[in-house]
Every structure is written in structure tokens, then in C-alpha cells.
Amino acid sequence: MEEVARALAASKSAVAFTGAGVSAESGVPTFRGAGGLWERYRPEELATPEAFERDPDLVWRWYKWRQELIYAADPNPAHLALAELERLGVLKAVITQNVDGLHRKAGSRRVVELHGNIWRVRCTSCGREFPVEKPVGEIPPRCPICGGLLRPAVVWFGEPLPRGAWEEALSLASSADFMLVVGTSGAVYPAAHIPRIAKRNGAVIAVVDPGETALDDIADFKIRGKAAEILPRLVAEVRRCLT
Ligand code: NAD
Ligand code: ZN
Numbered sequence: 069m070e071e072v073a074r075a076l077a078a079s080k081s082a083v084a085f086t087g088a089g090v091s092a093e094s095g096v097p098t099f100r101g102a103g104g105l106w107e108r109y110r111p112e113e114l115a116t117p118e119a120f121e122r123d124p125d126l127v128w129r130w131y132k133w134r135q136e137l138i139y140a141a142d143p144n145p146a147h148l149a150l151a152e153l154e155r156l157g158v159l160k161a162v163i164t165q166n167v168d169g170l171h172r173k174a175g176s177r178r179v180v181e182l183h184g185n186i187w188r189v190r191c192t193s194c195g196r197e198f199p200v201e202k203p204v205g206e207i208p209p210r211c212p213i214c215g216g217l218l219r220p221a222v223v224w225f226g227e228p229l230p231r232g233a234w235e236e237a238l239s240l241a242s243s244a245d246f247m248l249v250v251g252t253s254g255a256v257y258p259a260a261h262i263p264r265i266a267k268r269n270g271a272v273i274a275v276v277d278p279g280e281t282a283l284d285d286i287a288d289f290k291i292r293g294k295a296a297e298i299l300p301r302l303v304a305e306v307r308r309c310l311t
Contacts, residue, residue, distance in 0.1 A: 071289065072305075073308070076158060077306045077310055078309075079272070082153075082159050082160060082246035082247070083161050083240045083247055084150050084248040085164075085250070086163070086164045087250070087252025087253065087254075087256075089250065089277060090164075090166065090250050090251035090295045091168050093145075094142060094144045094168075094170060096141050096170075097137070106133065114130045115224045116225045118226075124219075128208045128209070129207060135186055135200075139202065139203055141170065143171075143173050144296045145296040145300045146294075146295035146298075147173070148174050149302065150299065151175035151176045154177060154178065162180070163262055166181075167181070167183050167184055167185050168186060182230075183223040183229070184222035184230065188200065189221055191214060191216045193214050196214075197221055229258060238265065241265040243269070245271055246272045247266040247267075247273050247274070249277075251277060251295050254283035254284075260283065263283055276295055276298050278293055278294055
């Protein structure tokens with residue numbers, strides 16, 4: 069921990085890369101730890117364009133359930149710690165695979181959302197995008213302009229990432245000298261290229277996760293534990309290094 073904090077405090081262009089695990093302690097389940105009702109489905113059966121084409125009602129019921137969980141969720145100490153690191157001038161940005169918007173809610177200012185945001189919808193007919201403030205009511209929701217079927221404006225398996233977000237992530241990763249990887253299995257591509265690109269460009273990689281991840285092979289440091297316990301301790305250590 070001390071060593072990671074020292075390297076982080078000394079870095080010039082540190083970036084965080086986060087996944088579902090960072091929100092687990094906010095009560096938003098990861099895909100693998102999927103809750104109750106939805107346990108009998110694999111995410112690949114719900115979060116794909118094919119699934120939506122086959123059964124938009126089913127996919128929307130799942131997203132409505134997730135929207136309700138996220139609506140009730142607050143940022144946890146891990147999100148707050150990352151926002152604090154940005155305020156301290158230590159962290160340049162958070163690149164996230166999460167769609168829950170909790171980094172921004174925690175006060176992080178530069179957030180790159182690789183997989184979109186669950187609080188936006190897009191019309192499958194006219195292509196317009198709209199923000200939504202609350203979980204959807206009637207299922208499936210319809211476009212207020214053309215009446216077309218709306219879909220969540222998130223990236224499903226097999227779909228390309230939003231170009232702007234991807235390019236920003238690439239540029240951050242190529243110039244990062246430290247990458248803090250938190251709560252991601254590292255198994256979802258192309259997102260998982262980001263820490264690998266950072267590593268190739270010389271960044272020190274620190275992985276925070278209670279389990280094994282597919283990025284452990286590039287980790288210079290591995291801190292095993294829950295994000296909401298580890299990150300606040302890390303911030304305290306970083307503060308000590310800065311004074
Ligand atoms: P994943 O479910 O594949 O992996 C989650 C990782 O988090 C695992 O390595 C697990 O060990 C770790 N983890 C579990 N509890 C943790 C904790 N308390 N602290 C730290 N780590 C913890 O998630 P992924 O790698 O993000 O990839 C799956 C895809 O699922 C992503 O594309 C993402 O968009 C999507 N997703 C997003 C959310 C969200 O927005 N909150 C939730 C579920 C899935
Ligand atoms: Zn429309």
C-alpha cells in the first residue's frame with residue numbers, strides 16, 4: 069500500500085480504469101454477482117443487440133430493474149476516493165466501463181464513459197438521444213418525436229464503443245505514467261486494451277480487486293480487497309506523501 073501510494077503521489081499523469089466492482093458496495097451488482105430475478109440469464113443473453121431484437125420487453129425489464137437499483141444507489145467511499153485524488157491533482161481522469169454515472173455523482177469531473185450511460189436512451193428509428201431522469205415507466209418506452217422503439221444508450225456486447233470516449237481513453241492511456249485499475253475482471257474487450265496500452269507505454273499498473281483478474285499479468289502491484297476499503301486508505305497514504 070505505501071509503495072503504491074508513493075508511486076501514485078510521484079506520478080505526473082495518473083489515470084484510473086474502473087469496472088463494475090467499484091460500484092458493488094453501492095448495491096449495484098456486478099454482472100457475475102447478478103442478483104435474484106436475473107440469475108438465470110447470462111448478461112450475454114440480455115446485453116446484446118440480438119437479445120433486444122428478439123425480445124425488447126425482456127431486455128427493457130432488465131434495464132428497468134438496473135435503473136431502479138442505480139436510482140437508489142449512492143456513491144461509495146471508492147468513488148469518493150477517486151474524486152478526492154482528482155481534487156488533489158494526483159489523478160487526471162477516470163476511464164470507466166460502468167454505465168451507472170456514480171463517478172460523476174461522487175464529484176469526479178473528468179469521466180470517460182466507455183460503455184455509455186444508463187440514464188440516456190436512443191431511438192432505434194430516428195437515432196435521436198434523450199436523457200432520462202428516472203427509471204422508465206411503461207415498457208418498452210417510445211420515442212416522443214417519432215414513436216419509434218427506444219433503447220438504452222449503452223454499449224452492448226458486439227457493438228462498437230462511442231468514438232469520442234474511445235479516443236479520449238486511448239490518448240489518456242498512452243500518456244499515463246500510472247494506472248489504477250479497480251474492480252474490473254479485465255475480460256471485456258476492447259475496453260481491457262486500455263490498461264494494456266498504458267502498460268506498453270510505460271505506466272505503472274496497480275490493480276485493486278478482491279479476486280483474480282485477467283489483468284493481473286500486467287500488474288506491478290496487486291492490492292487484494294474491496295475498493296471501498298482499499299481506496300480511502302490509499303488516499304490517506306497519498307496525502308501523507310504529498311505533505
Ligand atoms: P465484471 O462483472 O466482469 O467484474 C467485476 C470485477 O469486480 C471482478 O473482478 C470482481 O472480483 C470485482 N469486485 C467485486 N466486488 C468488488 C469490490 N467490492 N471492490 C472491488 N472489486 C470488486 O465487471 P466489468 O469488468 O466492469 O465488465 C463487465 C461489463 O459489465 C462492463 O462492460 C460494464 O459496462 C458492465 N456493468 C456495469 C455495471 C455498472 O455500471 N455499475 C454493473 C454491472 C456490469
Ligand atoms: Zn425517434
